[in-house]
Amino acid sequence: MIAAIPAFTEDEAQANAAFEALLWALSRPGQIRTLPAPGESGLIAALIDRECKVFCADPLLMPAVLRTGAEIAEADRADHLFLGEMRDLSVLDQLRLGSDLYPDEGATVIARARLGEGQALRLKGPGIDGSMSLRVSGLPDGLWHKRADLIRYPMGFELILLDGDRLAALPRSTLVEVL
Amino acid sequence: MSLSDLAKPWAAMSYGFLDASAKRELRRKMVKAVAVPGCQMPYASREVPMARGWGTGGLQVSLTLINPKSVVKVIDQGADDSVNAASIRRFLARVSGAMTTTDTLTASLIQSRHRIPEEKLSDNQVLVLQVPNPEPLRPVQPNMSIARQMHADADYSRMWLQLYEQIVCSGRVMQGASYPSLVNGRHVMTPSPIPRWDVPKLHMAEHLTILSAGREKRLFAVPPFTRVEPLVFDDVPFQVEDHADLSCYRSGARGFFMNEIPQDDGTSQYELSDSEYGVKTIRDREGDPVRFGETWYKNGKFS
Known part of the structure; x- marks a missing residue:
């Protein structure tokens, strides 16, 4: 018999709310959701622990990642990649894309971008009723062609874009058309 | 730290x-x-x-x-x-x-x-x-490593064969649930x-x-x-259970999925499987204010 309901701690609340936003954004690509706090901290709390191999390009995020106990890995071994501001596409060439047998081994890439301005994209695929448009800027040129080249469904990677406390996600199942 | x-x-x-x-x-x-x-x-x-x-x-x-x-x-x-x-x-x-x-x-x-x-x-x-x-291929491939390879190859031929066999043996697709x-x-x-x-x-x-x-x-x-998309052949359309004309003996609701309750005399009675929808129907009949949501099936037809 439980005497009282276990406490919904601050950590727990942040991780739960961040994941709720992430799950919504992944289920409905192109829709922008709000995280409980700006930046990657919520996603780190929700997803990362000692079982993860993390590539972290942003030195300011390194303390938060190290605190989780995750193994710091090179991009070709990492399952979660925190790229911060993406400067070039070279890291994408090393991404783990999983296999046809185990698509879940494909990486999750978290990068910063500005949502709602810049390049217009048309998205199609699961989670989208017809098509959806999204404007993104602050990403390197040629990213969308590179992404299309890399993804051989069901192999591929998930791209999560953060703009302050706003988040959009592009799972591998989404077709991106640059307008 | x-x-x-x-x-x-x-x-x-x-x-x-x-x-x-x-x-x-x-x-x-x-x-x-x-x-x-x-x-x-x-x-x-x-x-x-x-x-x-x-x-x-x-x-x-x-x-x-x-x-x-x-x-x-x-x-x-x-x-x-x-x-x-x-x-x-x-x-x-x-x-x-x-x-x-x-x-x-x-x-x-x-x-x-x-x-x-x-x-x-x-x-x-x-x-x-x-x-x-969770493995739809299990009836046709008990080895789960091979089944995983079949998913990787999108090799679902045996699933179609299984459905074909059912149609040949029984005249219809026998797969009920799952x-x-x-x-x-x-x-x-x-x-x-x-x-x-x-x-x-x-x-x-x-x-x-x-x-x-x-x-x-x-x-x-x-x-x-x-x-x-349920697996079907072009000339054998997917059919849901034939419950469109059954009505619930407790609530009177019609056109939804029913539970069959066999009776002593060999006949059957039917009651709504979605119990809360049955409760709502009964409360509505008794004059309580009830909010019904839009249903997937209308008059027994999927819309």
């Missing part, structure tokens, strides 16, 4: 029963499951205070998603009041402080065994289905043992569905607006 920075204050139990690392693993797998609709993702499947095979997979997903603002509905074969559903609902409320409901319209998180409610789910609801056997369905044009999944009646409810739905098998340690998902 010191040791005390890394430690957390002692607590008798984590929020939502599962410890934080179990939840993070489930979250990572849910991310991948949503990204590759219908593809089975392996996960660790922790112990919960319930025997494997009684909904532990669904329970672990629910415990990960739940927060104090959630409103939880749990159904077992359509009924809110069966022992299994009532126990799971009480457990979820006890370890999370979430509210519970039986009304499909007000629930934010619906855990279900083998039914999808008759009222349409909306985009702010998540449906969690308990899955006993009708194999092609998700997003790529992976064949079992929709869990929901009746054929419920399979069209997954196709291009507004809600997210997560299917989780605790004993078999795999979960998969159907995101909103995703194609879920």
Whole structure:
């Protein structure tokens, strides 16, 4: 018999709310959701622990990642990649894309971008009723062609874009058309 | 960094029963499951205070998603009041402080065994289905390593052969529950043992569905607006159960999925499988103010 309901701690609340936003954004690509706090901290709390191999390009995020106990890995071994501001596409060439047998081994890439301005994209695929448009800027040129080249469904990677406390996600199942 | 920075204050139990690392693993797998609709993702499947095979997979997903603002509905074969559903609902409320409901319209998180409610789910609801056997290929390929290779190759010929054999032997497709369905044009999944009646409810739905098998340690998902096509031949259309003309002996509701209750004289009576919809119909008849949601089936026809 439980005497009282276990406490919904601050950590727990942040991780739960961040994941709720992430799950919504992944289920409905192109829709922008709000995280409980700006930046990657919520996603780190929700997803990362000692079982993860993390590539972290942003030195300011390194303390938060190290605190989780995750193994710091090179991009070709990492399952979660925190790229911060993406400067070039070279890291994408090393991404783990999983296999046809185990698509879940494909990486999750978290990068910063500005949502709602810049390049217009048309998205199609699961989670989208017809098509959806999204404007993104602050990403390197040629990213969308590179992404299309890399993804051989069901192999591929998930791209999560953060703009302050706003988040959009592009799972591998989404077709991106640059307008 | 010191040791005390890394430690957390002692607590008798984590929020939502599962410890934080179990939840993070489930979250990572849910991310991948949503990204590759219908593809089975392996996960660790922790112990919960319930025997494997009684909904532990669904329970672990629910415990990960739940927060104090959630409103939880749990159904077992359509009924809110069966022992299994009532126990799971009480457990979820006890370890999370979430509210519970039986009304499909007000629930934010619906855990279900083998039914999808008759009222349409909306985009702010998540449906969690308990899955006993996540592998649609098991009847034709008992070796799960080979079955995984067949999924990788999208080699589903034996599934078609199985359906063909049923049509040749019996004159119709005999598969009742867990009708194999092609998700997003790529992976064949079992929709869990929901009746054929419920399979069209997954196709291009507004809600997210997560299917989780605790004993078999795999979960998969159907995101909103995703194609879920039952395997059929061009000249043998998919048919749902012939319940459109049955009416419920308790509520009088017509055109929904029914439970058959055999009678002593050899005849049958029928009652609504979705118990809450039956309760609503009865309360409406008695003049109580009741809010009905839009239903997937109207006059026994899927619309």
